[in-house]
Amino acid sequence: MPTSPILLLGAAGQLGHELRHTLAPLGPLVCPTRAELDLTARSSVRSTIRTLRPSLIVNAAAYTAVDRAETERDRAWLLNAEVPATLAEEAHRCGARLIHYSTDYVFDGTNDIPYTEQDAPAPLNVYGASKWAGERGIQAHTDSYWIFRTSWLYSDRRSNFLLTMLRLAATRDRLTVVNDQFGSPTWAGWVAEATASMLPPSGPPGHGLPAGTYHLSSGGTTNWYDFARAIFRTFDVSGVDVVPIPTTEYPTPAPRPRYSVLSPNAVQREGRLSIPTWTEQLEAMAARCSPLASLAQSGPPPHAAS
Structure with missing residues (x-):
């Protein structure tokens, strides 16, 4: 009897690209393209x-x-x-397990200590509110789910803060970067590896990892300004003056939480994971990837710098 496949959605994104590699050894992997599966059409998803x-x-x-x-x-x-809720309905219908990724932006940033899974979400912007609604939609339709909230995700693909910094540094000798928003930069490659490590080829995920919501982010805390400086040090970028500024000097359409550090203690304990610090993850990414080759694909600055 053929083995049931793993269905990976969003395989072209920065996290999905990494998951293609880490999930492949676990079984047959199906990664539909946008042309093959229109996620905006509920009937297509169900079919x-x-x-x-x-x-x-x-x-x-x-x-x-x-x-x-x-x-x-x-x-x-x-x-x-809406899409996560539909996925949860169909997962329940066919007896599949569901893994979904959410964000630190479900929180409002009023904490002064890392957010745990027991803290109540209170998103400040539409993006955060939509992700929180997706979490609730999953919880309403299946019990066999694992929601992993991550934060300040970066990789050597698509548009993210790391690629934006390297691209701007190639054309400017001075950058202003916000220094009063705090979080934990997290490498997509590590998130993908951690996900796969909690998914043995057969049996329940995580060697007994209970279904639920977990924080899957790096250890430690920094701000965008110090993250930018660490990026330049790690990738040997010189000749750029990085100037710290408050959020009030870099207004954006969507408000950001002042502090959105996630505590990964629960997934570390239940999933038997080692949680590298954000600096260790940045160094590991630099040892494996060549983000400078991806700069042509990066979009406009996502936030926090000018």
């Missing part, structure tokens, strides 16, 4: 899942344009809230 009957659905697809979401609310809500 694909009912045809494949996957044992595991991994949803790395999302609307991630934080500022644009303020004016594209319907699309953000569709991809971040």
